[in-house]
Amino acid sequence: MKAILKRENFPSKNIEINISGSKSESNRMLILQAQFPSISIENLSESDDTKVLQEGLKTTKGIVDVHHAGTAMRFLTAYFAAKDGAEIILTGSQRMQERPIGILVDALKSLGAEIEYLKNEDFPPLKIIGKSLQKSEVKIEANVSSQYISALMLVAPMLPKGLKISLEGKTTSIPYIEMTLSLLKSIGIKGSFSNNEISIASVEKIEKTSLVIESDWSSASYFYSLVALSGEKKNFEIALSSFSKDSLQGDAALVQIYDSLGVRTVFDASNRTISLSKKNTELPDSLILDLSNTPDLAQTIAVTCFGLGISCKLTGLHTLKIKETDRLLALKNELEKLGATIQVDESSLNLEKSSKINSNITIETYQDHRMAMAFAPLSLKTNLTINNAEVVSKSYPNFWNDIQKTGVGLELMNFDV
CATH class of the missing domain: 3.65.10.10 (Enolpyruvate transferase domain)
Structure with a gap:
């Protein structure tokens, strides 16, 4: 057209x-809502990226195609890796298969995640076998994409001991990390971000709450x-x-x-x-x-x-x-x-x-x-x-x-x- x-x-x-x-706020809240169904969301983004993420979260076994949605690729990689029982092939468009995700995958693997590259090393598509991730500390390069960091922060409440994230190098797009932390806090999850270190507490249940994006x-x-x-x-x-x-x-x-x-x-x-x-x-x-x-x-x-x-x-x-x-x-x-x-x-x-x-x-x-x-x-x-x-x-x-x-x-x- x-x-x-x-x-x-x-x-x-x-x-x-x-x-x-906001697409950024909507996608973060959808990952949190998937963990805590007591959360309701108003004024959700109408974007294709958000719709793709919503559809992907309905699946725990099979193929999830995020098309061009980079945020969905990164957030779902972390979510499915930490979702016990999930068996997913996560893929996307040809351009998505050219966008690196190795930094996030390495961080998740260091926590015990089971993720396999199906074509090229460090790039989608990915085969993910979800499991409860028992480790609670991870290091990650901070100078490529803040979405890698946010992806880890968003699944941290699912981990039995929570998560401490040590950032290496100059952090990119700090406001997006602060946005993620603020949204976590808005639903009652404890967290902090200082001196290149992020800590997010583990949570089993969230009280019924409604958020307007x-x-x-x-x-x-x-x-x-x-x-x-x-x-x-x-x-x-x-x-x-x-x-x-x-x-x-x-x-x-x-x-x-x-x-x-x-x-x-x-x-x-x-x-x-x-x-x-x-x-x-x-x-x-x-x-x-x-x-x-x-x-x-x-x-x-x-x-x-x-x-x-x-x-x-x-x-x-x-x-x-x-x-x-x-x-x-x-x-x-x-x-x-x-x-x-x-x-x-x-x-x-x-x-x-x-x-x-x-x-x-x-x-x-x-x-x-x-x-x-x-x-x-x-x-x-x-x-x-x-x-x-x-x-x-x-x-x-x-x-x-x-x-x-x-x-x-x-x-x-x-x-x-």
Whole structure:
């Protein structure tokens, strides 16, 4: 499916958009709910990743295919390994079979897990025989993906003695580890994180409790970009719900980052709505950010800066090499089509200032949902076509409908021409 985008009736008035629950919070809570059925969850994410995880958790014997869902692969690897009696072959798409999981598997094996690689060493698919893991201490490299660490934290309550996790090296995406710890504590599980050491207590039973998932800040980022690129539009606001000023999500850093890019955020505490509007402010010549705690924002920020004609240097992006695609290379390829001068290496991106944007460019998504959504707001500056537009369903199935509400001209074509 192609998305053909044009700046036609933008902006619409009184735009209100409801974004579903955070994928990150939803997936963590589903693993905990599988262990403790007394937990009920409201405002669950509508993403494909969350649906895949839900389906996978219904199975204890057989094949579980997570398709492109990296979080599901990592969380289910730990869950099934610690689930006594489970007999699972855990697999995914061709790209998923190219994404490493050896660090997590090694950590689980050191706890006594029975996991076998069915094709290539360190990569899915995996054969997992679940058992009660009796050991209570593990070491793991901390500088690749925080999801490995969160996967261990989430199954720690299943272990008879709980779990102490020693982190080796610089920890990546600390807010996501803190999110996991906060969610554990919110249902009454004791835990701590200090001096590169995480401790989670064993728990047999959780009292009946209901949790409301906050909406997804990563999904909100595309509307921040849209407002930033909207020009000087008076009385133009986008209202997004349901968001908290005291968010557990690291991507709430959007508020400060986009404030410097001309977007004002106003919180309405009574109904947990945020209103985004354009500020009358002078933009910086360059934006320099360390995104090691918020790497999922990199694509959106880079495209916004290009559209605003300012340079940016983004660092802390080493995890983007092992996502749905090599996101750094994908960004370079597509921004260069639009006229950008950009350099990338293993962990950073350097975009030069540019005043020209090429028109009528077709953007490839590389089966990566964030590529499609990050480039869509640039349609306020130039006409775009985005290939494989359906990929947004991985995290934000209603994205194109919500973009259309803002007045951006949109035509979805269900065939290639």
